[in-house]
Amino acid sequence: MIFVSWVLIILMVVLAIVSIELKNLIAAVVAMGGVSLIISFLFLLLQAPDVAMAEASIGAALTTAIYIIGVRQTERSEKND
Amino acid sequence: MIKKVVYAIFGAIIVLALAMFFAAYPFGKNKMAVGEYYLNHGIEQTGAANIVTSVVLDYRGFDTLGEVSVLFGAAAGVAILFFLAKEGRREERENLTKPNFVVKVGSRIIFPFILLFGTYIFIHGHLTPGGGFQGGSIIASGFLLLYLSYPGTRVKRSGLSVLEGLAGLTFVCLGLYGLLTPESSFLYNFLPKGQLNMLVSAGILPIIYIAIGFKVASEFAGIVDDMMCQVICRGGEK
Numbered sequence: 671m672i673f674v675s676w677v678l679i680i681l682m683v684v685l686a687i688v689s690i691e692l693k694n695l696i697a698a699v700v701a702m703g704g705v706s707l708i709i710s711f712l713f714l715l716l717q718a719p720d721v722a723m724a725e726a727s728i729g730a731a732l733t734t735a736i737y738i739i740g741v742r743q744t745e746r747s748e749k750n751d
Numbered sequence: 752m753i754k755k756v757v758y759a760i761f762g763a764i765i766v767l768a769l770a771m772f773f774a775a776y777p778f779g780k781n782k783m784a785v786g787e788y789y790l791n792h793g794i795e796q797t798g799a800a801n802i803v804t805s806v807v808l809d810y811r812g813f814d815t816l817g818e819v820s821v822l823f824g825a826a827a828g829v830a831i832l833f834f835l836a837k838e839g840r841r842e843e844r845e846n847l848t849k850p851n852f853v854v855k856v857g858s859r860i861i862f863p864f865i866l867l868f869g870t871y872i873f874i875h876g877h878l879t880p881g882g883g884f885q886g887g888s889i890i891a892s893g894f895l896l897l898y899l900s901y902p903g904t905r906v907k908r909s910g911l912s913v914l915e916g917l918a919g920l921t922f923v924c925l926g927l928y929g930l931l932t933p934e935s936s937f938l939y940n941f942l943p944k945g946q947l948n949m950l951v952s953a954g955i956l957p958i959i960y961i962a963i964g965f966k967v968a969s970e971f972a973g974i975v976d977d978m979m980c981q982v983i984c985r986g987g988e989k
Binding site: 723 | 801888892
């Protein structure tokens with residue numbers, strides 16, 4: 671169980687860094703949704719199913735969708751400065 | 752350079768303060784006396800099998816009312832923002848890619864099950880993990896799926912508003928009725944507790960969670976509707 675949660679934590683950190691570094695904003699938003707999904711798995715492993723459900727439905731589904739709608743309205747990729 | 756030194760000093764102060772704060776508690780010990788109390792007395796005092804629900808709706812019911820009203824404020828803010836934006840520029844958006852056949856049929860099959868699952872979660876909020884907030888947001892994500900796979904669908908906004916208002920009214924009226932009981936406290940659990948682990952148990956908690964479920968679902972569906980309308984709706988169409 672501890673091994674699984676370590677793998678999930680490392681994956682989560684990698685996805686978080688990826689979502690910062692990506693220039694394609696849609697891909698970055700999807701990576702951020704992945705971070706939320708992994709956090710909800712971790713909540714489940716820590717025996718907090720209530721929080722896990724809230725995180726999975728709000729963090730991974732609704733927030734990601736709202737960000738994608740926001741990206742559609744503006745620029746699709748980040749400019750180099 | 753001076754800035755960096757100031758930042759470093761501030762960081763050191765914060766780390767030191769946190770270290771001193773946590774050094775006061777021995778590692779791994781339970782530092783929440785109130786949590787201990789809830790775990791020991793929660794079931795007999797509230798009759799809810801899910802301890803989280805007994806804390807959220809019974810011991811901390813007033814906070815939940817505040818939380819629901821914060822959510823209402825956020826939804827109203829989004830609606831106002833997009834209503835004002837609609838007045839202004841209204842250029843034609845680029846052509847949306849049409850959702851393909853598999854997405855359409857799949858979402859039509861899965862949509863009722865998402866509604867059923869969300870409803871199950873908030874009706875069983877006092878028995879199993881989950882509750883009004885989780886169930887409501889699952890239902891709203893079902894509506895999001897519908898909006899994505901059938902561009903141009905609109906949920907009736909007046910119906911959503913009525914549902915939301917009625918749910919909020921139910922919550923507040925149940926709370927106010929608690930003031931009329933001999934205990935005279937807001938959100939007092941005046942109904943009989945019933946048998947543990949049964950669907951009809953825990954007094955007013957399931958009723959409140961159903962009300963919260965409807966309220967959260969209609970608020971989130973309203974937010975989704977506002978957002979998607981900004982993308983899909985053409986000018987002049989309402």
